[in-house]
Amino acid sequence: MRYSQLFLRTLHEPPSEAETISHQLLLRGGSIRQLTAGVYSLLPLGQRVMLKIASIIREEMDTAGGQEVSLPVLQPLDLWAMPPERGASRAEALGPTLFKLKDRRGRDLVLGPTHEEVITLLANEFAQSWRDLPQRLYQIQTKFRDEARPRGGLLRVREFLMKDLYSFDADEAGLDASYRAMVAAYQRIFARCGLNVLVVEADSGAIGGKDSQEFLALSEAGEDDAIVCPQCGYAANREKAEFRRETLPDEPEKALEEVYTPGPKTIADLAAFLNIPTTRTLKSVCYLAGGRLVFALVRGDLEVNEVKLTNAVTRAGLNGSDLHLATPEELTRFGSVVAGFTSPIGLDETALVIADTSVQMGKNFVAGANRADYHLRNANAGRDFRVDIWTDLASAYAGAACARCGGALVVQRGAELGHAFKLGTLYSELLNATFLGEDGQQHPMLMGCYGIGLGRILALAVEQHHDERGICWPRSIAPYQVVLCALGAGDAEVVRAADALYEALRKAGVEVLYDDRAESPGITFADADLLGLPLRLVVSKRTLAQDSVEWKLRTERESRLVALEAVVEEVVATYTN
């Protein structure tokens, strides 16, 4: 492709809207343009990268036993409004994130944010016996989610290309095999795209909770925190991560006593006021779910993890998707609770008390008194207050002890590129997707789902591969392999030599962008660096004087001269497949 014909106009300054490096460089390099909030056009260079990513994904999905399909964007709302045995329907759970519309006959439709329902209906028709399983079906298709806060260019958008594969198996061993095949395929995909990826255990939700892993590209531009143990390799996202609580020294239970605490507003202030460590206090947070008061209790040095709490609430039979912090108005309905001094002691019987296991690992805590400006010393679970559910309710943090090995956990920032999830029988039971087993009985299929965001790969490749001058595309997904620059395009000899080299490279099957513009070396090189193709070749009077071409890798400072007669062969050796 000749640069002069390419649909491109680079920008020297990053547009003010661009928050992240990838957003800036993709805008400046003419790969993307926003049409409306979180909705982007891909221009020729961006589209070429996207097609390469799609091609790598297709190859790996096919290798892993995937069969490609294409499922509709438009779906009847009915499919999303079906209530599961417990919890909310998917339409309720997604709320305003689900794009809804009506057709000309007034029928309710949604724009598919994902395709579990549609594919499960098809699996139910096509896979009727254990002989028809396993099935692994995937598509590369546009998804729609009305995110509240689109940001970061392609990092969080409302319309995006996604590869989603759904596996259907007859038994747990089959599901395990499908899951392992997908996790392995994902690792190959990200490696081929040149991405540095961390696989972390992820929360699998309260329903159908089975194995679940996220693939995070490490980057400060991400929105996800991984909790990692450098000692044993344990890695989980913040919602899921486990850790070992410090056990306080054992001591006899002392008598409950009220203490006047007029000043402190926070646990830290309270601990300082009483001259005790925060580990000797209790932190309580009041939520509501389905109209019921949910009282969450952790030790004062920890934080309530709302995902873990949601899971506990759902397991208890309440509507987890309705869980929310109780407002002061809502709290007044529960007379015994005094905001700011809430206490598990003397709580209403209808409240559901869920406590972190850390509350069992000490004695004689300071707790609220449910009375303004007062706390209670020597509160002890069992003796002084009821706990309905003991569970892991607190968030891990940097420096906490690894649950596996006791090593000090660290936090790493990343962006989610993909997700693997064992759904179990959640959707097959909801949609009655069964198969005839070897035992002659009908069984629900065991499902898994596995998603990759293609635009995320594109953006994170830029986040991980750039320098101060522009993008440094990994070879596998670079829009072109080579940029050929003719310096001094007014010089007939240079033009003749560069034209000839361009044609020779094209004929040899090299993807080459030929900068045939009559621009200054400064602009030519700045654009080449910004666009970030792996190899830069320069033809100029100076190089031709030595019958050669300048050869420079985007990721290296140094260049060298290569003889004109040898250059095509050398390029072909490395830059064709």
Add this chain to the structure above:
Amino acid sequence: MRYSQLFLRTLHEPPSEAETISHQLLLRGGSIRQLTAGVYSLLPLGQRVMLKIASIIREEMDTAGGQEVSLPVLQPLDLWAMPPERGASRAEALGPTLFKLKDRRGRDLVLGPTHEEVITLLANEFAQSWRDLPQRLYQIQTKFRDEARPRGGLLRVREFLMKDLYSFDADEAGLDASYRAMVAAYQRIFARCGLNVLVVEADSGAIGGKDSQEFLALSEAGEDDAIVCPQCGYAANREKAEFRRETLPDEPEKALEEVYTPGPKTIADLAAFLNIPTTRTLKSVCYLAGGRLVFALVRGDLEVNEVKLTNAVTRAGLNGSDLHLATPEELTRFGSVVAGFTSPIGLDETALVIADTSVQMGKNFVAGANRADYHLRNANAGRDFRVDIWTDLASAYAGAACARCGGALVVQRGAELGHAFKLGTLYSELLNATFLGEDGQQHPMLMGCYGIGLGRILALAVEQHHDERGICWPRSIAPYQVVLCALGAGDAEVVRAADALYEALRKAGVEVLYDDRAESPGITFADADLLGLPLRLVVSKRTLAQDSVEWKLRTERESRLVALEAVVEEVVATYTN
């Protein structure tokens, strides 16, 4: 791919919903499934065909200078609501065919039925000078149109894959070149897909009307009529087709006289009642556009062509998209008009009278009298009634004389696969997309748009290539090239030989579907015929007794034996690329 693992279940009977052959065979062969009206999933076999069609299109678009982009589905309604200088906005013109929705912030969005607006905005940013032109930008992307009556499987749907290319040129010569390049590329695409296509002149609408051609696949399943002259090759769609009107013998104008015609309800009845040919009568049809009465007049032997009428109305400055038959209620507002006996004579001055040129090619016509049960003899244009616009207002028909050569026109049925259209400056003026010309002035870009429906290609390939037993895929788009059938899958020798052949073919790069099921020959062959792969190979005890394989083309009755040791080489010679 082993048949036993393929996500497929063939149906022996066509589902009752299937109206057309392609719909029946694609459902029976497990290529497609409907999710909701006019919205389909593509299953693995259908998706493989679609990917091949997309690949052919990409190659030809790139060869023709196209650069691939990807434009959003979600578009702000504002872009569609902009009023052009005359006529309706696109949102008004599309009416309920345009899917509309609101996002979580209440902003109005549409699902793109096409992308002229979005690409024009981009072209305005990226192509700023005549040096940046021409540009030819395309995408292969899902479009949405809420059709009133989806039908025929993939023939008319509401969500569909389309290739749309937009050309931007600096002058008419450039637009001509882009247009010719696209028409040539389209002919190569359809030829490569094995389709028998007729290129017809098409109506280009009243605004920005320039060259426009449709590519029709000849098929009785289609919805479009082409009017073709077998003598000179002229071909146009029914909306556009021109024809030569029969000139009636000249005669002196006679005096107007009223005649009592109590019985006849139709032109044919009236002509019979008066014992004259229908060519001696006038047919008038009353429309409204923008509140104004539009009186359309053709000779009694012809029919009003509403597309031609819409164009005439729009050229006259009225809102053509509002044109509709006047209801009896609306007609009462125009006192002089008597339904059933409408006449151009004595019409209200505010009416716009548009007459077909045929009304000039005769004298002394019988017309309505605007009085119940009466007609007028010897009506003559100019003397007795006013005509505001003379134009081509009538539809061509089988047997009419070709406007070019006088040959007898014939009608051929087809389905539109693609459309090429010179838009001129319609959108560039609307969106102020200009470029700096060589003359130092700003000029609006000259645009063309060129669309192909990929699902239409898939369906029409089946309509044109099938027999009573199933599909006969053209090689270029067949989901697999070869079906290998193991007959007697219980026999170890057969299984061993078939397995070995399957592996050898796969290793040689042949796309082979291996029917490894233990089904009867009847079912095996019926499924092979239904699925329609170009070559069928059969391994059985009988063929192995002769160290050979049965070789049969899908489109031929006869089979032959090929030596086992030679078969891979012979397959590779013809069935790999």
